[in-house]
Each structure stands twice: as structure tokens, then as C-alpha cells.
Amino acid sequence: MKNKASVVIVGGGITGVAIAYELIKRGVKDIIVLEKNTLSSGATGRCGAGVRQQWGTEMNLKLSIGSVKRFETLQEELEYPHDIEFSQTGYFMPAYTEKQVEQFKKNITLQRKFGLHVEWLEPSDCRKVVPIIDLKGLMAATYYDKDGHLNPFHTTQAYAMACRRKGVDIELFTELIGIKTEHDSIKAAITSKGVIECDSIVNAAGGWSQIVGNMAGVSIPTYSERHQILITEPIEPLFRPMVMSFYHNFYTQQEPNGAIIMGIGDPNEPKEINVDSTYLFLQKMASVVTTVLPPLKHARVVRQWAGMYNMSPDKTPIIGKTQIKGFYLACGFSGHGFMISPMTSTLxxxxxxxEPLAIPEIETKLDLGRFERGELFVEPSVV
Amino acid sequence: MTNKDEVIVCRCADVKLSEIQELIKDGCTTLDEIKRLSRACMGQCQGKTCRNLIMQELSKAHSIPIEAIKPSRFRPPVVTISLGSLAEEDNHEK
Known part of the structure; x- marks a missing residue:
């Protein structure tokens, strides 16, 4: 491993490798990515793989629309020899309360202003999009056919291979154990395999971002929260879009190979680093999903796992500088890091x-300082 | 002679030996990486056959003893179970 670099990026998930790629593309040399395990072994490789553009604020619309645009041509741009499996099969978002109906109406007005042709579906239209949905309690839904999903492992690998070809060093099984600062500037990254002198460090450590922040003496109000997920064996095609219900707090999608992936939030989940699986999750998930999509009762669960959301106090990412010169944050994605990684890394x-920023207002809206200023960012459309 | 390109290592996800060897050539040194990129070990049988075969390939390619290769995590449930049965049990408990 080299003992000098211009930039050290902490975390070999999608955000870390995408940042390395965007930097070397802009001519930055001597970049090292540190990953304590294997690529996409954290949240990236454990996520639900969906990419949606149906958001309720201008900021999230800009982040997601820009990212989907990049995903459309990413495989060619990165010259990846395999398939990143990007497909636009849509997101279907049902509403079950008056309040949700009102919110979705507001969202769709804003989304259409941004050029997204999101459809408003009355209950009688819903089965045209999701033939197996139970209509009980369903009041309306929104559907956008350009939302979709892609393979997190291959997308990360595609960025990583492009990075390595251009000269980025990706150090696997190498853990950051400390950060050296002097006069409020970054001086070095201390790793399990030696010290790297550097001018800048990017914290893209996902579930561990708060720990990396502390190493630099920067207190980041993020915390980690386990989210569990399961997949069934492949079955005949039953529905195409991601079905995401804020009311039930779950999402599910049938993958291209026929397997059905699904996850459900647990409001009682403690704030801690934990990726264990539980039987309780299987029961709760099965109970809810078979109520909303009854034919799924025949699908057989093959495996379950868990990953960590890196939550920020307002469930919105922290992207920006800190009081330590050269210490940058790309964390607190609150469950949406994978889908906006092209824009995060570009910014x-x-x-x-x-360079001028693609979304200039992030400097005052997504920065770490917003929590101290009491200017929380409110996104109405998060699970 | 067998055509090596056609040898199937993982029968659940139809992963060929040649694909495993290509991933090793691309820099994979662990079973976890190969599992995640190829979907081997993630199908109905959860790697009962392919896990060992891939570990053998890693052992040969990197000249390390097979016991030094970390197996991937065994995920629950051990055998498949229908969402319907799980839901029934949940309703029963309520």
C-alpha cells in the first residue's frame, strides 16, 4: 500500500467507488479507497436495489432525476463487460389514508413540473399496473414507469473496475483506525495496514460514518438502523413495478429472474450497528405482504439478510464540507444512498x-451545519 | 473430453465454471465476492453444491489451502418456507 495520497476515500460501497471515479475523471491523481471488507459488503450489497424519482421535494427530485439519467448510460460509460441490469419497470406507490392522498397530489404536481410523467391511478386502474394487488382500503396510487432498479454488486464492480483501469488504488480488507489532523486540516489516514499521508479524506463509510467522523473530531449526528429483507425463489411473473407502501412501511419487487425481494421497516428498531436476521421479521413481512398482494402466499422464502440504513436526524443525506479542512462527508443517506450515488459522487x-456544483443549494441545505442551525430538511416521502 | 465452458457449477442460478474463473481473473479472492457477482450460492439450495466447488477454484487459482478460504454466511431459513405459512403463524399468534 502507498503511504501518500491526495485523497483517501473511506468505504468501498457504491458511494465511495463512484466518488473515486468522478475524481479521477476530473484529473485528480493519487486516490486511495479503503474498504475494511469486500466491495459492496455494507449497505450497498444489502439494499433493495430500487431507484425512484417520485419524491416530494425539489432537492430529492434533482438528486434522483440526475442519477437515473446517469444510470441509463452508465454501463457504456464505465465500459463494463457485464450487465449492471438496469431496468425501468416503475414504482407503484399506493395511498391508504386521506392524508397520503393529499400528499401524493402535491407530490405529483411538483414531479410533473420537473418533467416526470407520473400517473395518478384511481383504485379501479391499479390492477392494470399491479394485477395481484388487493383493493381493500386502497384510495389511490401514483405510478412512474421510468423508476426502476439495478444490480448493486455489478454497479459497484463496474465503477471499481473503471477506477482501477484509470489508476485508483482500492485497498480491500484495510480498515481506517484513525485520522490525523493538524491546525484543523487533514494530515493522514491511519489504517490497519499503515499510515497514508493525505490532504483530503472523504467519509463514505455508510453504517460506520459516525465512527469515522469521531476519528477526525467531527461529531456527525447519524446513527445506524438495521433493516431486514428477504427473497423468495423465482416464480412466474406476477407484477413488474416496485410496490412501495408508506402506510404498511414495506416495499417489494419481482426481480428479472422471477425472485421476489421485500423489506419492511420496524419502528422499534434500536439505534445500533447490527445485521442479524430475525424470525419475527419473516412473520411480520409475510403477514403484511400477503394481505396487500395475496397471491404471494404461495411464494417460498429462500433467504433473509439485513443491512444498515445510516440515518440522519431529518432522513436526508449529509453531503458537504466540515470544519476540518479536507474532510468531506457523503453519509446519512437514510436508505437511499445507492439510488442517488451518481449525483452524490458528482457533487x-x-x-x-x-467546479460549479450541479445543485448549488446543497451547500446550505445538505451540509452538516444545518443541524446546528436548526434548519432540518423535510422530505414528506420517505419510508 | 468435457467442454469446460459448459460445466455448470451452480445449478440453481445456472452459473458456469468459466464464469467463476473469469471473476477470479477480474480480481475476486473471496467466496463472498463471487457469490454476490454471480448469484452462485444464493439459489434454492443455498450453495450446498457450488460452495465447495467455488472454494476449490479459489484454492487452485490463488495457491492457498482450501481451509484458509472463508465460506460465505449461511442464511436462514435453512429450508424454503412459504410466505403463506409464515403469515398464518403470525395471525395465529395474534
Whole structure:
């Protein structure tokens, strides 16, 4: 391992490798990515793999629309020899309360202003999009056919291979154990395999972002929260879009190979680093999903696992600089890091190379300082 | 002689030996990486056959003893179970 670098990126998930790619594309040299395990072994490789653009705020619309645009051509851009499996099969978002109906109406007005042709579905239209949905209690739904999903392992690998070809060092099984600062500037990254002198460190450590922050003396109000997920064996095609219900707090989608992936939030989940699986999750998930999509009762669960959301106090990412010169944050994605990684990485790279930002308002809206200023970012459409 | 390109290592996800060897060539040194990129070990049988075969390939390619290769995690449930049965049990408990 080299003992000098210009930039050290902490975390070999999608965000970390995408930032490395955007930096080297802009001519930054001597970049090292540190990953304590294997690529996409954290949240990236454990996520539900969906990418949606149906958001309720201008900021999230800009982040997601820009990211989907990049995903559409990413495989060619990265010259990846395999398939990143990007497909736009849509997101279907049902509403079950008056309040949700009102919110979705507001969202769709904003989404259409941004050029997204999101459809408003009355209950009688819903089965045209999701033939197996039970209509009980369903009041309306929104559907956008350009939302979709892609393979997190291959997308990360695609960025990583492009990075390595261009000269980025990706150090696997190498853990960051400390950060050296001097006069409020980054001086070195201390790793399990030696010290790397550097000018900048990017915290893209996902579930461990708060620990990496502390190493630099920067207190980040993020915490980790386990989210469990399961997959069934492949069965005949039953529905195409991601079905995401804020009311039931679950999402599910049938993958291209026929397997059905699904996850459900647990409001009592403690704030801790934990990726264990529980039987209780299987029961709760099965009970809810077979009520909303009854034919799924025949699907057989093959495996279950868990990953960590890195939550921020307002469930919105922290992207930006800190009081330590050279210490940048790309964390607190609250369950949406994978889907906006192309824009996150572009913004961080623009910030580090003093280019104009694609979304200039992130400097005052997504920065760490917003929590101290009491300017929380409110997104109405999060699970 | 067998055509090596056609040898299937994982019968659940139809993963060929040649695909495993290509991933090793691309830099994979662990079973976890190969599992996640190829979907081997993630099908109905959960790697009962392919896990050992892939570990053998890793052992050969990197000249390390097979016992030094970390197996991937065994995930629950051990055998498949229908969502219907799980839901029934949940309703019963309520």
C-alpha cells in the first residue's frame, strides 16, 4: 500500500467507488479507497436495489432525476463487460389514508413540473399496473414507469473496475483506525495496514460514518438502523413495478429472474450497528405482504439478510464540507444512498475540484451545519 | 473430453465454471465476492453444491489451502418456507 495520497476515500460501497471515479475523471491523481471488507459488503450489497424519482421535494427530485439519467448510460460509460441490469419497470406507490392522498397530489404536481410523467391511478386502474394487488382500503396510487432498479454488486464492480483501469488504488480488507489532523486540516489516514499521508479524506463509510467522523473530531449526528429483507425463489411473473407502501412501511419487487425481494421497516428498531436476521421479521413481512398482494402466499422464502440504513436526524443525506479542512462527508443517506450515488459522487467531486456544483443549494441545505442551525430538511416521502 | 465452458457449477442460478474463473481473473479472492457477482450460492439450495466447488477454484487459482478460504454466511431459513405459512403463524399468534 502507498503511504501518500491526495485523497483517501473511506468505504468501498457504491458511494465511495463512484466518488473515486468522478475524481479521477476530473484529473485528480493519487486516490486511495479503503474498504475494511469486500466491495459492496455494507449497505450497498444489502439494499433493495430500487431507484425512484417520485419524491416530494425539489432537492430529492434533482438528486434522483440526475442519477437515473446517469444510470441509463452508465454501463457504456464505465465500459463494463457485464450487465449492471438496469431496468425501468416503475414504482407503484399506493395511498391508504386521506392524508397520503393529499400528499401524493402535491407530490405529483411538483414531479410533473420537473418533467416526470407520473400517473395518478384511481383504485379501479391499479390492477392494470399491479394485477395481484388487493383493493381493500386502497384510495389511490401514483405510478412512474421510468423508476426502476439495478444490480448493486455489478454497479459497484463496474465503477471499481473503471477506477482501477484509470489508476485508483482500492485497498480491500484495510480498515481506517484513525485520522490525523493538524491546525484543523487533514494530515493522514491511519489504517490497519499503515499510515497514508493525505490532504483530503472523504467519509463514505455508510453504517460506520459516525465512527469515522469521531476519528477526525467531527461529531456527525447519524446513527445506524438495521433493516431486514428477504427473497423468495423465482416464480412466474406476477407484477413488474416496485410496490412501495408508506402506510404498511414495506416495499417489494419481482426481480428479472422471477425472485421476489421485500423489506419492511420496524419502528422499534434500536439505534445500533447490527445485521442479524430475525424470525419475527419473516412473520411480520409475510403477514403484511400477503394481505396487500395475496397471491404471494404461495411464494417460498429462500433467504433473509439485513443491512444498515445510516440515518440522519431529518432522513436526508449529509453531503458537504466540515470544519476540518479536507474532510468531506457523503453519509446519512437514510436508505437511499445507492439510488442517488451518481449525483452524490458528482457533487462531492465538483466540490473537491472547485467546479460549479450541479445543485448549488446543497451547500446550505445538505451540509452538516444545518443541524446546528436548526434548519432540518423535510422530505414528506420517505419510508 | 468435457467442454469446460459448459460445466455448470451452480445449478440453481445456472452459473458456469468459466464464469467463476473469469471473476477470479477480474480480481475476486473471496467466496463472498463471487457469490454476490454471480448469484452462485444464493439459489434454492443455498450453495450446498457450488460452495465447495467455488472454494476449490479459489484454492487452485490463488495457491492457498482450501481451509484458509472463508465460506460465505449461511442464511436462514435453512429450508424454503412459504410466505403463506409464515403469515398464518403470525395471525395465529395474534
Amino acid at each position: 462531492i467531486a465538483q466540490m473537491m475540484t472547485n
